Amino acid sequence: MTGLKITEYPAVVLAEVGAPVEQFDAELAKLCEDMFETMYAAEGVGLAAPQVGLGLRLFVMDCDGIKLVAANPEIVAEEGEQVGEEGCLSVGKIGAPLKRPMRVTLRAQDMQGNWYERTAEGLAARCFHHETDHCDGTLFIDRLTPLKRDMVKKKFQKQKKWG
Ligand SMILES: [Zn+2]
Numbered sequence: 001m002t003g004l005k006i007t008e009y010p011a012v013v014l015a016e017v018g019a020p021v022e023q024f025d026a027e028l029a030k031l032c033e034d035m036f037e038t039m040y041a042a043e044g045v046g047l048a049a050p051q052v053g054l055g056l057r058l059f060v061m062d063c064d065g066i067k068l069v070a071a072n073p074e075i076v077a078e079e080g081e082q083v084g085e086e087g088c089l090s091v092g093k094i095g096a097p098l099k100r101p102m103r104v105t106l107r108a109q110d111m112q113g114n115w116y117e118r119t120a121e122g123l124a125a126r127c128f129h130h131e132t133d134h135c136d137g138t139l140f141i142d143r144l145t146p147l148k149r150d151m152v153k154k155k156f157q158k159q160k161k162w163g
Contacts, residue, residue, distance in 0.1 A: 048131045
């Protein structure tokens with residue numbers, strides 16, 4: 001396995017809509033393995049392809065007992081709401097409270113290309129939403145109020161300078 005470099009805000013690839021995953025081959029399996037390793041090393045619970053510099057609709061996650069690979073993910077149902085502290089490996093894990101649906105159904109393909117649906121609640125639902133957003137070029141800071149977004153950006157700049 002190979003650790004990958006995490007792409008950080010404001011890299012352009014993080015703001016782009018990813019291309020669909022079309023090849024379900026050994027190369028994809030290796031990429032997913034490397035993404036899991038990178039995510040675990042960074043102590044994250046989810047990691048999307050744009051976060052390792054690849055404009056692809058793909059993420060891996062291991063959050064709240066749900067471990068999966070999601071290629072070409074879509075959110076097909078959502079209900080309720082939750083407000084919780086959220087952060088992102090591409091924004092220095094700086095947290096800010098953000099509203100997300102409480103319960104989310106994800107539709108995606110596994111590494112073999114088989115479609116599946118998975119419903120999750122709470123933290124895992126937040127993760128489904130956050131990672132699918134990455135595949136659409138949306139960061140969690142894009143969903144914050146301008147004031148909160150500036151606060152996160154400032155903290156991140158400081159962290160990069162002194163960290
Ligand atoms: Zn993220």
